[in-house]
Amino acid sequence: MDSNAVELQNSYEISTTFELPCTICRRRKVRCSKTLPCNNCERAGAPCSYDDAKRTSRRPPRHAELSTRLARVESLVRSTSQHTKQSNSTTASERGSMDAALESDPTMESLVKRLEHKHRSQLTTPDPNSKRGKLAYVEGSSRSIQTRFWAGLYEEVPSIRGLNPAVYKILNLKYLLEEEQPSALNFLFPETIPTSLYEQTPISQVHSDLLVRSFIQNVDPFLRILHKPRLLLELNYVRRGILRDGDDFECQLHVIYALGTIPMTDDECIFQFGVEKSILMSNLKAAAERALSRLNITSSHKIRSLQTLLLYITLLFWTGNITQASGLLGLAVRFAQRVGIHKDGERFKLSPWRVEMRRRMWHHILLIDTWCMEHEGAESMILAESSDNTLPQNSNDASWDACEFALEGPTPSTQFTDMTGVLVQFELALVSRTILEGSLASGEIEASFQFQKELVSQARERLDAVYLRDLDVRQPSQKIIKDLTTLAYERLFFAIHQPLFKHGQGGELGTPELRSELFDRAIAYCETVQRLQDEYAPHHLDWIFVRAFFWDSVAIMLTTLTREHAHGSTAQGQRAYRRIERLFQYRQSIDYLAGNGNLWKPLLQLWEGLQALENDGSERHDVDVLGDLNGWPVDSVNLDFDIDSAFPFDVPMGSGGADLAMHSLE
Template sequence: MSETTPGTGPSQPVPIAPAPASKASMDSPEEHMSYACVTCTKRKVKCDKLLPVCSTCRRGKLTCEYNEGPAPRKRKRKPVAGPDADVYERLERAEALLRENNLLPETEGASKSSGPPSVSASLSTPFYTSKSFLDPPNPGKLVEERGKTRYIYSNLWQNLGEHNFHPSSDEEDDDPQESHESATLQPTPAADPFSAAFLAFGSSATNLLSLHPSYEVAMELWKVYVEQIDPLVKLIHVPSAVTTLRRGAANPSTVSKATEALLFALYHFSVTVMDPEECQKRLGMPKSKLTATYYDALRQALVNANFLRTTDIMVLQAYLLFLLSVRNTCDPHTFWICTGIAVRLAQRMGLHRDGEDQGLKPFVVQMRRRVFWQILPLDGLAGQLCGTGMSVAPDSFNTKQPTNINDSDMWPDMTEPPQARIGATELIFCLARTEFGRFLQRRNNPPVPFLTGLSERVEDELVADWERQLDELETEMETKYLRFCDFADPLHNLVGLMARTAANSGRLRIRLSQAKKTPNLPDEERKDLWILAEKIIDYDIAAQQNYNLKRFFWHLQAFFQWDALIWILNEIWRDPAGHQDDEIWDKIEKVFVNHPHMTTQRRALHMALGELTLRSWDAYRTTQLSLGKSLQMEPAFIQVLRSFVTKPGSSRSSSVVVPQQNYNPFQGGQDSLSDMGSFNMIDAAWFVNDMAPGVNGMTGDVNQNPADWWGFLDLLNRDPNAVPVS
């Protein structure tokens, strides 16, 4: 029978002494505890309660431990007659449960334990302190073996003893070094049928040798990855990966299943980010064909590697690259489930616990940090799209940020931690993104003014506090990163644009929460909101029209700040006479040109935005006529929008969405990420979307009041399927 390890529960067993006892201890005067030891209690045998070791444990050579004695019986409350009696009973039971789990502090007059002083002192520390979740007395154990890690935070597993800890114990049938000695494509039963079923494959493992690209194509795809993808994700160590890739591309039959999954993840992602023309020019093959080939190969490679039960960080890296490559086309609800799997895999590997505290090698520590801090924004984005928020609580991890270094500053065999550089490094984008995560982690909650039931004075104070902290964050970003940027460098240029957009987006959301609840908003505040929203649109236009950022368009296309555009359009509709500047319509046109999916993908949000744009434009033109101004030709994007919103089949009255045959959630759906994935331009997704109270009973027909559009947007933020489009 397994024994309870000290420090693993609210009532921590205290080791008195290992059995057998020494002769000296047996000659000492006998002391007795007032209750039986843990071992005898579990075995349901008689205990003589001797200290330091009871006779039963001494004879059986067992570890003898004593738990805290039963608490003194409390005086019962006098029975309460009448309808309140049941309430008091339930309250008493609830308090008892809270005390048992150390969630209710004891009163000053609470009785102390009757055990010896050493026992009482050991038991005086609660299981969780009120300071932080990050410092539990027993933070779990990280086990490393053959490059794999497994995090153990379970009484059951820890009671089995360290000799039973094996990171790969659930993968015994998967030899990580298994090569493709047989070139046959004959399917064999998959070691993990759930992995196969999850990725829409049959329950078979398939040899993928024939799907590997030639050495020349593989190296060309690697160049694309290094130029266009790696600067924004930094999931792999480039100097180490290039050696692995060359070996795998030259002789695919020698690579492990984990390596093969990573290779196909690199190939698939690289093809995904290229334009069709670029793909044809560089690789000599159509993008559509290569995308389909590597998409299927990557999914099968993940199945072959048993990704759902892996403890190999290389498989997790491959899975994350897969998620990043499909985030613009994957159904948002499916994507949320998929990112949840990544979170679970990371927790199983212990990535939520900083490797430095676990005694891991410096190189491993850095790579684990990079992977974990890539999962956080991905999880935040997915939760944002589904209205669930992040599944990783801010106080549930203590993994530090990656160190500000270049890939050349670390290598697998290094023995000392790398020294952080001062200035811009290859990690500048990823580190700048993590600053926003750390900002909300320090706050530990969303902006409080969006909670209900607060007085106007308290709300104003909280808004001012958030704005002040956003100012401090912007100053910190300037000090740590932006002042070192060389804006001739495309990556540095992107960092500057994204950082300023994120800070301003946070301000806009906070101020809009107040504006939505103030019917008669002062003109000065409206003007300030207009300026802020227009600035955010300017940042988007600057990023989309910067040719040097073309290599990162795959990232930019997924993110757009809807709030800014909707506020501008609402203001024009509300007061067209006060907004007769043609320049703003030039900017609105550029937004639609830069984001063509707004007029091609028939999604609920796109249809609603199109209708709002047309109403604002018509109000603007009508006012021009009334003022005697000459009318110019209607812009092309307005004509496209008219055709888009009036096209037959655009009715949104149906509440049932019928899935297409052979529907694949990873290849887009009714609400793909390219539809709803753009609520924040920066993919940190730290500023959640469900900040304003929801609107119940909204339909797709919003005709009367410009303010209705805010309720409509809030509804879509919570449930993209709330207003289906047929």
Template sequence: KIRRRNRTIASCLSCRQRKLKCDKQVPCGNCQRFQRDCLYIAPALDTAAQQKLAEIKDRLGDLEETLERDVARRAAANSGSERSTVVPKIEAEDDDYDGLSAEDEQDPEPSPLGMFDQVYDNDADDGLMDLGIQLGKLRMSDRVGGLVRPKMSDELNAKLRSASHKSQNLYCQRHGYTDSNASWQPGTASQDAFLSPGPDFIVPSSNLFFPDPVTAYFLPPRHVADRLVAQYLNAVHPVARLVHQPSFERQYNLFWSNLSNGTITPAPIQAILFAAMFSAAVSLSGDAAASFSDMSKHLLVDRLREMTEFMLSRANLLRTTKVDTMQAFIMYMLPLCRTEISRAHSALVGTAIRLAQCMGLHRDGTTFGLSPVDTHVRRLIWYQICYLDVRTCEATGPRPQIRKDEFDTKLPLNVNDTDLLLPSPPTEDLPYWTDMTLSKLKFECFELIRQLWVDMQRMDQKKLTLTSILNRIKKFRATTEAKYSLLVQGNTPKQILAKQMYRASSNRALVVILQRYAVGTNYPMPERLRKLLTEACMGTVEAGIAMETRQELLPWAWYRGAILQYHAAVLLVFEVYSRPEMPEAARIWSSLDWVFETPPQSSPLEKAEGIIMTLRDRLEKYHSVRKLRAT
């Protein structure tokens, strides 16, 4: 037994255990720097307390010796592998993600191949759209899952085993293939096709800031405008809510009344109405547009976009202080920022953030004594800007601009629009499904994603552990499910959409964190985390497919790209390729066949190899033009 002198201890317990010099402050410098609990032992302990403390220290010493022996045995068994100090902690996890102690300073190292920032050579081709490549329904650019992976083609190549030549692969034949020393070979997909923008891409115009006189003022006939507004309220308003519906309908009727009387409607109000019709046109199918308009969908979208931009410039967008103008600007941005996002979109979102902050939208309306409707609209605008900030960050980087501690605007209340017009409007969330439930659930999920971006940086700085972040996600899911489970338990189309949107977003939160440990690391991913990531990827992809294919959700299928991309499908391809006999293989392939449009006659191995080879070749071509530098 160790002899103890029981002298007065002036240092804090943490410094004493680590044999560090303590400055005896409260808290001391060491504890403050490493964010530890700074505890001092009371100077006057009675005999019983001293004996108990000595026993605790002895038991702690025994545990430390046992742990050291266990680590040494594992190190010897693994021939000196450095994994021995990390893997035991991860593999000991239970279903509560408690295997990694939040107090432990050692944490799994993420892949060095995934970065937050990117650098390009000066001779890069800026004439090429920065949208990346298209493969099936997957759009992939410099960023994969929000992180830059400049060596993604090498990572894909490393995954391939003794694959057959791509000219013999049915998937490669269907999507086109290349030889290293030859130009592109004929196939059903050409070089320009997979590098070119898809049908969802809408490029913004400089007319927002440097307006050109429009050749003709375009206003759809009243019957076309009525159909577009009805389409907006049915297909756009539920998923991209930005207006108070009774107020919006009054503005629309007043616009036509002013037109018949020869009165000019203010430019901000016209901008809102044209932005609503533009969004509605984007959400239409080609056949639906032709059913009530003599224009094609493409032409209708283009003309309404031009008119929206013209009205925003007339409303003095860059120097406005009017909430209506900002509302119209964000209504214009939401249909632009979906599946395919360029840096032009990201720059516009950055402009919107600064304009909104200059207008005070980051401060809650109750602070200024505004009416319930005005407060509600300001909250909608601000949280749609927060969503756009996260969405463009994932697509073009580098990080979200808005920080949680820089605004106090509250989430919109879970109320119906008509409730805000009552003599005593509600001041708390209503405990049932309302007009706002779907949008509020979306806002809360994207605020979690925003926090995870901050947490990843803190984790790289050794200020957070992986387990603490996983527990944050688990706590969010438990809280959200307890809050919304009764609200979405029905089977109306909007409630089904809310369930799928939550499933996609909550699983994507796990993918955002765990993807860094799946590919390109120095050691295999621990089995517990691998299963967790695989389940999250399956949930994300399946929810996205449901939002696009379920009959009752078709009115909102146009907005799927704004909620999630299919980047998680790439991880699933790696999984079924390396573990073809896994129990979930059939379930995974049912999703991958839809995402990557695989030929049904191919075997799973051939399909996986074809996807990896085609993706590798297209990324090599894209990176060779973009000149993305790798460290």
């Protein structure tokens, strides 16, 4: 071996390989092992040499490994020396970069995170051992409710002096444990479902078209988990007998029929079907439950089956079966996780249309979860970090290509589309969830209040800029979005302020002026809901305002009139009394309000107690309120609130009566 080969071998103590054969093998045109020496040269005893520019090492030289280890040690020492200075908090530069990242993201979720980050120093981390919520308990049964749920906010009522304790002993929460009549969940036990009239005699195509049209025009604008063009195409296919999963579609169709019945009036049901609406709905729900029993919901992996289950849960909620809807939601959440709906479809290279439909379903699940938090006091079933799904797109259904091979979706619109209404619902649900899950620890009431007030204020600005500013209020389909959003803001106002009076924990924030303001606004809220029902009745959209019923508004009016009976002789008190009287007079005839008897019990007892006070010699002096039980009082009070109080409203005068209109924040 010559000196050149020896020098090369000494310069590489680790195993070395080369890209090209050695000089001799290349000249002889034989296979070379590309080592030093190569196998051929070693057997022949010939000097082995390579072109120095073509060698490569199987691993880096030893000094590179030592440099890496040294850098790692230096990094460890540096981080250890800075640990005390950082004290488990982010540095100013990190906070700045986080704020910048959140500022660049315009979504509502980012807005919530940004405000939480801003107020983090004042909002302490909740103690997991602290008492959270309330528990109604009797031997063998119990029920948990959230701290902010209205039913747990009135423990002070029994302490009112001079009132009959037998009448007002309602607040041990045991009434929450009363079982409702089983009117849902039957599809899990099909043998308990009565045979429906519409299974014995299949529904005619004329009636089918009528109910599907009612669903698409008057119900689907508040759902949007189905694709309208696809729905109508599949309806055509199933009638021709060429739809591949026709049985599953027909199961879904039964639920659509029941949903399509909700906007119809009693007279329409009698005219078209020959039966009252309640009987028609009962038959259609029974048919839907028997159809669901055939879908194998507990172990299915079919997306259509999940859609059908979500439609059915929504039907239960909108017909007043809130407890049953809440119970089924857990099944739907697990179903969605089983089929991966909670993960954004873009990660899995699905077609744009399929990604969109999966996003719609997941956000509808979040919406139902929020409804259960608001109306049942339940805790959320869904952890925020468990999903990475983004909001659905603001585009019309007709703009989507439902073909699974489509490579591109439509461009998101900045104008009103089919999706505008539900997107506003989805974003408001996130705000509501944040408030309902907020802490009520006595040490941070004011900080929490400021955070929530700022959250709603900025949410209003965002929704107005993105969705509401350019709506044409001359069109009922667009005006209704603004009206529903206004009512939602008012419910958020109650959710933030009413808990301040629980045991007086709001301190200086829970003033008599605020209590009076809540009373006035509760009256205005109920009156506005009634006016909007009348306004949208010709369009068959009044039903959605019945679903805007708010427990807190009724409870506030009842407790205020009971506490301060002198209110009953004022114009405001008369308006509240008449509104409550009308509610209890007609409640049983309205499907959404007729159920949930256990939640109505405390309100009913307060109402009976108020009537007892009225009959015990505290005579009400009738005030001339221009209107009757069926009318709309035109002398509504003008609620002129301080602009610095939380996102105020006023109730202006007008020929149509009071309305909730928002001040400008500027």
